[in-house]
Amino acid sequence: MRVDLLYALTNRSGDMSWGDVLTATRQHAVMADKLGFDGIWLGEHHFDTDGTDACANPVMLAADIAARTERIRIGLAAVQLPLWHPVRLAEDLAMLDHFSGGRLEPAFARGIVDFEVMNLNPEADRWSAGPSKSEAIFEENFEIMRRAMTMDPFSYKGERYTFPHPGLKFKAAMGAVEHPGYVDENGFMKGFGIVPQPVQKPTPPMYVVTESMSGFMGAARRDTGAITWYPTGKGLKDLFAAYQKELTERHNKQLALGERCAVLRLAFVAKTDEEARRVTESSVVAFAEYVNKVRRANMWLDIDEDPNDPNLAKIPMYDLMMERDHLMIGSPKTVIERMRRLSETHNVKHWLLQMGFPGIRGPELESSLQLFGEEVLPALRKF
Template identity: 45%
Template sequence: MRVDLLHAFSNTDNKRPWNEVLDQARRRIIRADQLGIDGFWLGEHHFDHIGIDQSPNPVVLLADLASRTESIRIGIAAVILPIWHPVRLAEDIALLDHMTGGRLDVALSRGVLQAEIINFNAEADRKDDALSKEIFAEHLDILRAAWTTDPLSWCSKRFEVPHPETKWPDATEEYTDENGRITGLSIIPKPVQPGGPALYSVTDTPGGFAGAAKQGLNVITWFPTRSTLDDLNAVYHSEVDASLLAPHEPRNSAVLRGCLIAPTDDEARALAEPQVRAKFEFINKVRGLGIWLDRGEDPTDSTLQEMDPFDLLFERDHLLIGSPETVATKMIEMAQNHQIEHWLLSPYCSEDDAVVDQTLRLLAEEVLPKVRASA
């Protein structure tokens, strides 16, 4: 049973100096490492003037954070793959793998917010879904090739590696042809982990799960719950069985859930409920009520539409909020009923050090011993 944290660089309305935001992340990863939390993940986000998650370069950020830890695994969830040059990304991730001593995991995404995608690579705009997937697939192939082949050469309509005019003084024969022309590049360093870090896809659709399996990627998912989650994992299993590419990790998806732990259920709910309601209302505007529901539930059902958001989400296992006993019980039941082997927990009230510190301490001291013993 693996239990990780997903950290957001929250800075609501840009009220705090950014060095304070960074220092908070430093304190949090150090504390998580000391408490025996298994992993610590960051996302990639750009141009976030609202301050939901200001994380423009997770590779650089994690290089700093990882240097302050000893054993916790380090994760990126997720790199917006189409907006990077894949060879440069391969170099950066390989170097970070060395800097973490092989503790690195990397999730990949086609991007969610249009502004983040088109201002770096307009061709990858997801309004053309097929083209977006094509670009992602090629970048993934180049990333893996850069980690596993030497010399690296690649020729397509988007990339020519090496560039035909490349010159390199005294290049050795494995990188040149009989005329001394450079035919391949050495990508240095290769990752510590053979073949590169474990790679994940962040997705919540049958097509996304099937695509991840076909590309040999593990899966991280947020919204699917109960039988919907089971159905998606079944799609993934079927495609893995038919694919030649096996993922690194157990075949069930890693599950992301919001978390807040306090001495009592009432205290935890009082702290988290304003954010739960705000997130619920925002997601409903973007994705609709159905994203939260179980298989067979009707998003137009007036009973569901009129439910208190906290109660609706808690009953459908979207919230790990409550006392240590309540959270442990819910995690154990979900793990047993839906074969969950890997959690990513996103703390509510993430800008409040006292609240998050309490959540981490109770998680480590009172929840995880029960959860791991049950597993």
Template identity: 35%
Template sequence: MKFHVFMLPTIGEPQDLRRGMAGQNPEHYQRMLRQVSDIVRLADEMGYEGIGFTEHHFHIEGFECSTNPVLWNLFTAMQTKRVRVGQLGIVLPASNPIRVAEDLAMLDQMSGGRAYAGFARGYQARAVNTLAQHIHVGATRSDKSQMDAINREAFEEALDIIKLAWTRETFSYDGKFWKIPVETPWDFPATRKWGRGLGPDGRLTEIGIVPRPLQKPHPPIYFPFAFSMTTVRHGARVGGVPVLLSGDVDFCKDLFTVYQEEAARAGRSLRWGESVALGGFLSVAHDAGKAEAFAQSYRWAHEEWFTPFGFPKGLELIGDPDTISRGLETLQNALRFEEFFIWLNQGLSPHEQVLENLELFATKVMPRFR
């Protein structure tokens, strides 16, 4: 099994956040940078497969300080040698898909082919409603409303554009939200001699991004954190890996079955559990009481930040290495998944405990699943 690390990241411990406006505190931000540096270097040394960051904006409260996950990825890649770097995930309805395709292609080139791409629809209205106003798209909670449908259309269209940009030298796209290229006179001598995408009348007919990804056909694609059948079906059709934050085996089985069946209809023959990932919060210690104490700051943050958005706590792996291993083994025997994303308690707990948590899992749990 491959194990990934997922960080929000968070700018401080509960006492820091309670003081207010923690996200704008420069000293806290510098401390967070140092913490993330320690974590990514250790994860690289200990054999973790990848490190991912979320995307959220305007987090003056300090819970999720990742305005640009691609910059976090580059920050990580420049300090590591082998670990993969990715986003969990970029909010496509609030993004320019051409810029996303370019940024991720650059990341893939600069990291030596270590990038993966994670794409999300966006549920935090403060950010999505502000950043996606130009295409009249808002945040969604998969409630099958009109805005939910528009958000999904924008998401799927953006992903189509990104994949075209990655896989073709030049391309065009005529969609509901994006026209690529727009009608533009470009009778440029160098383009006629050495480029492509000009019509006989000197107008643009296609464009191409620079660079294209190092990985072929493109970096692996993930859909964090999937809860709806519609998202899982879409992932199966386009070859994306849904990441489920759930310990409900029956619920996961239903989604796994839908994914496998939809993938088969799209011409992808997958075994049970292939191309679907699981994730959850981790707190491991030699002493079960210490592991439980370590989890309290995560639970506080979840109650204060994620519960009001309607998110359940999801899968929690808390205990000593044997307890954690038994829990993972039970899940893997039932679901046969190949990748697991660890929600790390960075920032919310004392830093040395976070590093101990990461190292103990790598030395006492991971070897049992390889």
């Protein structure tokens, strides 16, 4: 079983400087590395004055963390792919793979917060421009990025990009080795080299962050892994099954149900269940309400539940999320039992646990990390 930490740069109280937030991030990454977590994942969000996850460039931050850690995998969950130039991103990721000694694992998403996407690439906003256009931009950027990591010479012609730019002649340096396929008989560029190429071949392990059936099918079609947060119960099993079937049909790969699919959950460990709830409940509820507002739906229900059912409104949000397996929160014994049960029912073998969600302060997070590393991780390893 693989257990990773999803790390958000939170500062909900506003009482930390950016330097303080960055220092805490470094300390917690080193702590996770020493405690035995398998990976640490960083997200991308812009203009975050609310202190939910203030990380505008996860690639740069990951390079910093890679230099301070020894063995932990370095994940990006998620790079908002439509907001990047795809060739520049391929170059940056390849550099990061070298900086980390081949520990990089990037995941990609379209971007969900409208004021982030609209201010950086309004054409890619799923709410105003429509989901089909957003998906098309994602698809093209992904194809360019992957080709740039694997092709030499690299070339591409599509709806929004053409590489090389037409009409250019390659200007080789004096004494440079000739590169076949870069130019045509008239000296015009047919392709060019991307430097560097990643350490991991053909690319670092890639994922798509998604909660939808189309997203899982797209991940299988591209032969990437999938990371998901909200789906639970029957909905989660259906997504795993669809991914498994599509991967077999597209790529003739026989995987177990849930294999190459990572599950993200909010997590926190305290000495007792009561203490864990006391520390986290208000933060969990506030975060859940924020997610529902951003996503414009109740994200915590199973697919066969009616969000307008009046009986659901009577259940406190914390209890509803706990009952539907969104929270790996409690004493070490409780968290072990909850993770083992979901691993058994859904064959979850790869976890992303977000412990430092907004409202959880540094000392509380450090205590939870320590307890998890000392008491929960060893038990999960045996399982």
